[in-house]
Amino acid sequence: MVNPQWLTSFATVAELGNFTRSAERLGLTQAAVSQHIKHLEAQFGPLLVRRPRHVEMTPAGLALLDYAAEVDRAARAFQARLCGADEQQGDISLVSPGSIGLALYPLLLHYQQRHPGLVIRHRFAPDGEVLNAVLSNHFELGLLTFKPDDARIAARHFGEEPLELVLPAGVRYEGWETLQRLGFIDHPDGQAMAMRLFSRRYPGQPGLRALPVRGFTNQVGLILEPVARGLGFTVLPRFARQAFAQQGALQLVECGNPVVDTLWLIHRAEWPLAARAQRAVADLQAQLAAKGSADRSLARQPVERGLGEQ
Known part of the structure; x- marks a missing residue:
């Protein structure tokens, strides 16, 4: 030995x-x-x-x-x-992309407050690093925007996250011309997300390349700051928008048939999740569902103003 x-x-x-x-x-x-x-x-x-x-x-x-x-x-x-059978004690470790991470981390802290015997570890990382962190056993749980094809990984559906077109609240939306006038606030995934959404929402328009870029940030929690100040619009996932503190400074534009990313919960397939991790995941999903229902109710009025407009 x-x-x-x-x-x-x-x-x-x-x-x-x-x-x-x-x-x-x-x-x-x-x-x-x-x-x-x-x-x-x-x-x-x-x-x-x-x-x-x-x-x-x-x-x-x-x-x-x-x-x-x-x-x-x-x-x-x-x-x-x-x-692993103890639901109240031990380590819960999760690595996730930025947008869903912004939504989950406060919920994890709330969960820890209710269960003080737990230790919460969370890390923000892009998809590739999420997969590697779980494969290397540095984190028990991960969230991905794709389902990995790897026998060492168990994956199951965690939730869905639509892309959203977000404008400053004080701007009257009148279609593509409004976007041309405002300009785009870019971020590391911004152009790819905008092209996916624009191809469905504005099929007859020239696309993102025809719009001026008014700013850029690589911090997911700050992307909406310039939008809230009226400096431009952006496209980003719903959970990133929901985590922004100044919801009253934003308006959403309805995009018809939405562009939706599926989120996959992953862990090593060789052994089951600890009971405390399973319970935490169930709690997170319930909290996200409740948050989504409340958010849709609050956002209904500004969303409806954009229905049917090009």
Whole structure:
């Protein structure tokens, strides 16, 4: 049996490519980490090729790294079976894209207030990083805007998120000409989202390239600030708009047949979700459904003003 501390040191060196940084992460001396690697190499032969600024894996090193990952997965599965049945205690970890994250994080904190024995960890990340974070076991739960084709991942429907066309509240919407006059507030996914929505809402118009760009931000929580100040319009997912504090400064334009993204809840398929995670997910879905019903009621009047207009 391989010493688990030696394996941890080896896997950390393989990840970071540096003995000094690995020792700092593990809270050990560099000499201790080096000694762990020497013990393993005495047992399995050369595992690392040491370069001046990094290390490389030998074939034996890669095989041992795979073994270390299998041991880690087994340990996590064992721990999940030991403590996963407790709904009131333990860690709930979720990684998600920005828009849905803005909606979920306050709900998670509210859930933690009601269940103080829980520890909530949430991270904002794009889809690719969400998938990797769950695959690497850094987060138990993830949300994606696509269903992954990976046997290691279990995915189920979590919810839907329409794209919304959002204008300043004080602007009279009169169709495409209003958008030309206002200009577009862009963000990292803005052009792709706008093109998807415009192709359905304004099929006879020249598209986003014909509109002036009035601003850009890569912070999802700030995209609506310039819109609220009357500086332009934008297209973004509903949950990002719902999280904005100044709802009275915005108006929505009805887009007929909506453009909707499906959100998929993912976790590792090798073991079931902990009971506390299952209960938290059910609570989040119920809170989002209630929030969506209230939001539709509040937004009905401004939405109806845009019906049928081009």
